Amino acid sequence: MDAVTQWQKQWFDYTQSLRREGFLDDQFAQLKKLQDESSPDFVVEVVSLFFQDSEKLLNNMGRALEQNVVNFKQVDAYVHQFKGSSAWIGALRLKNVCINFRNSCEAQNLEGCLRCLQQVQQESSALKSKLEYLFRLEQQIVAAGGSIPIME
């Protein structure tokens, strides 16, 4: 098996495991379908936007939860936005943590919120590393003259 084929297999196995472990769902494949010659880096671009955005949102959530009188509605609004963006890129686990987070906000449960915030931060971090690895793999394949398999 030549290097490109090996990497393509690695890519395939990796994306399968990401799906299996719930890091990504079908929406990620949909996002990939939007990429074309006119915007060849579309997915990387959107994913970067997502992580930039999420950093800001996570900071905002953290600050809001530190206030003496916590404005749970405001926190919920941040989580809602985060959940929405997560859904666009197919970040299933993140989306699910956000659902719990919103429940804690609704119940005005500070401890629950803080726990969820931590979870969101962890999941975000994990997803970021995994996607960075995936994109590096894709770059390798393309640089070696191969093409990235279609994600179904």
Add this chain to the structure above:
Amino acid sequence: MVTSSASASASSTSAAPILMVWDGDEKPHVLAVDDSFVDRRIIEKLLTNSSCKVTTAENAHGALELLGLADGQQNFGNTVSKVNLIITDYSMPGMTGYELLKKIKESPTGKEIPVVVVSSEHIPTRIEKCLEEGAKEFLLKPLRQSDVNQLRCHLMKLGNPSDEGMVCMGR
């Protein structure tokens, strides 16, 4: 000034305001309103993939300014011409998509522009009130390419506004 079209279905006596007239030869111009960076980027891509020209706004007030409909608007330098469709997120800070929809429908020049509302939450009462206020459709995010392609049926052509010639398949 009304643009007349070279297309066979053109009606030269159309009194329709310039804003929503689409002569079928140019790319339709869509105004997409959403406070999230990620959403705006993806919606823009979905629309350009569907051969639309896109202008984005990050909030309702910005959208109204682009349309020349903001309260007390003096400076019309940034207004866009010929918007054929507006897609707006429902949940936005400040003015919501619903409030934006109302403002557009209340204005004499804006009310003929088809408006589609999108949301990541499926709340029947919310959907109802948007449709009652005149939204053409209410779609759930994340949108698919097929959702966006179908929106072309809401674009108004020259001539009889109700003569759309395409069946709109609702969701």
